[in-house]
Amino acid sequence: QVQLVESGGGSVQAGGSLRVSCAASGSTFSTYHMAWFRRPPGKEREFVAGISRRGGIDDYADSVMGRFTISRDNANNTMYLIMTSLKPEDTAVYYCAARTKLLPSRSPYEYEYWGQGTQVTVSS
Numbered sequence: 001q002v003q004l005v006e007s008g009g010g011s012v013q014a015g016g017s018l019r020v021s022c023a024a025s026g027s028t029f030s031t032y033h034m035a036w037f038r039r040p041p042g043k044e045r046e047f048v049a050g051i052s053r054r055g056g057i058d059d060y061a062d063s064v065m066g067r068f069t070i071s072r073d074n075a076n077n078t079m080y081l082i083m084t085s086l087k088p089e090d091t092a093v094y095y096c097a098a099r100t101k102l103l104p105s106r107s108p109y110e111y112e113y114w115g116q117g118t119q120v121t122v123s124s
Helices: none
Strands: 003-007 010-013 018-025 033-039 046-051 058-060 068-073 078-083 092-099 118-123
Touching: 003 092, 018 033, 018 092, 018 118, 033 068, 033 078, 046 068, 046 078, 058 068
Parallel strands: 010 118
Antiparallel strands: 003 018, 018 078, 033 046, 033 092, 046 058, 068 078, 092 118
16 A cells, blocks of 8 residues: 655746655555646546656646646655646646556546645636
8 A cells, every 4th residue: 555645736826837746655656557636626636647657658638738747756756747837727736646557547536545635826
């Protein structure tokens, strides 16, 4: 079982950048597909980006393609999301999630482990 803790959220003006991190502990980090999800105010949780176990394959929602970059450091059990050109509609609680199954997924229901979330607020 893996424990996940997000950090690095905060408030930024539109056009700015932030990096959020997800620290993993309790299990072998490299055995998990990882992803970032977010929950905007009043909306359902949605997929943001995913990354394969070794980091060679990544996947992005259309809404963040070209602006966000997902990465992972298996040696240090950490995943990152670098967010640039932020927009007010990126305002949300951002969650990291881990999946043990063989294939990656964009569905939150396919992820077994979740962090507590970190708030990102983008003002116009």
